[in-house]
Amino acid sequence: MSEKEKEIQKIFNDYMAEIIADGAENETLRVALKRAVNSYRGNLKKALELFPDSIDYKEKARKIKEYSIDHLEELIDQTKKAVERNHGVFHFAKDADEANEIIADIVGKPKKTIVKGKSLTTEETELRQYLQEKGHEVWETDLGEFLVQIRDGRPMHMLAPSVDLTREEAAELISKITGKDLPKDRIDTSVEAVREFLRDKFTKADTGISGANVIAAETGTLFIIENEGNIKVAASCPDKYVALVGVEKIVPTLEDAMHLVKTTWRFANYVVPSYVHMISGPSKTGDIEKTTTYGAHGPREFHMVLLDNGRLDVAKNDDFKELLYCMKCGACMYECPVFWVTAGHFGKKYPGGIGALWDAFVATGMEEAAPSVYSCAICGRCKTRCPLNIDTDKMIKKLRKILYKKGYTPAILKEMKDTFFKG
Ligand code: SF4
Structure with a gap:
């Protein structure tokens, strides 16, 4: 030095x-x-x-990421074709501003209600704030991220955004927004109060937004790990569903994706998460004459927005491309x-x-x-x-x-x- x-x-x-x-x-x-x-x-x-074999996951996970980052541009192309084949809409954003503009266009005129899942990528682009400035009502529906929103803070950990709060502080914040006098020494009553508060937002939401943990290029499938069930609802109830995902999350096959999903959840601290969603397009049915018709019970529109924002340059930089192997566990x-x-x-x-x-x-x-x-x-x-x-x-x-x-x-x-x- x-x-x-x-x-x-x-x-x-x-x-x-x-x-x-x-x-x-x-x-x-x-x-x-x-x-x-x-x-x-x-x-x-x-x-x-x-699951002692979890330790063995690591080597294979690393190989999958090494291959994927070295073949990112062709994997993006493959993902685009798969999403379009699935009747989804594919978007590519070169930077944060473009990603926010694309999503605002999808959401449409002001005064829409939007429910969001926790996503570091949307934090990167400051999507919630952008959509609020456009006149929309936007709700973070992950409990930790909801606490970040109501205290106007920022996430303190990749997976546990409110890791810096004690149960007592959380109860106080939730009491304020729900108008309930919640006991400070309990967590379950705080969770119940947020559940009740957000029910109505979910049912009236026009658009659901989330990130994703991994994308399988061969089928254009998003893999999303969660426990609370908020993404399950946000990605199912509204008419439109949008996923904003960094390009580094793409891997070639469904099998590769599942391997990374397992590795992520194990090292993110879960024996098994409550939910792993696989989403590949808008809702559809083939129940009448085996004719595929889009827009059954789930969203009629599926949008995948892939974000570059410097990632493609890093992928070509031998000194730093390892950064893109990070699964944000x-x-x-x-x-x-x-x-x-x-x-x-x-x-x-x-x-x-x-x-x-x-x-x-x-x-x-x-x-x-x-x-x-x-x-x-x-x-x-x-x-x-x-x-x-x-x-x-x-x-x-x-x-x-x-x-x-x-x-x-x-x-x-x-x-x-x-x-x-x-x-
Ligand atoms: S660098 Fe990324 S993948 Fe590795 S432990 Fe940290 S968050 Fe997880």
């Missing part, structure tokens, strides 16, 4: 000492994260004892010593060390990501937990060199420290 690089690192070490000290003083954040980390570790241990966050005390404050749109890389190359650009890149402890614990064996450390070190060469001098970093982090 050169003297100047050391100087930059020192600024961020000082910053980290500051936010770690803040985190250590934040009693509720500490309690919430401790409960979440313990629960994650306990559940994963249980899952690995019940969130396992690495529970091993990260910086995340333990800061939660999603370590990151801008994507949290954690891997999130710093996603921010830099995809979600926010290098400048905004620089503080997170320098905040990573480079301890390597994330790699030991990652089912894809992603070497986040190695990429962070390379990215620091690039940032330095791009002119992110100590003076600029100092300024960023005061604006970005406090914002």
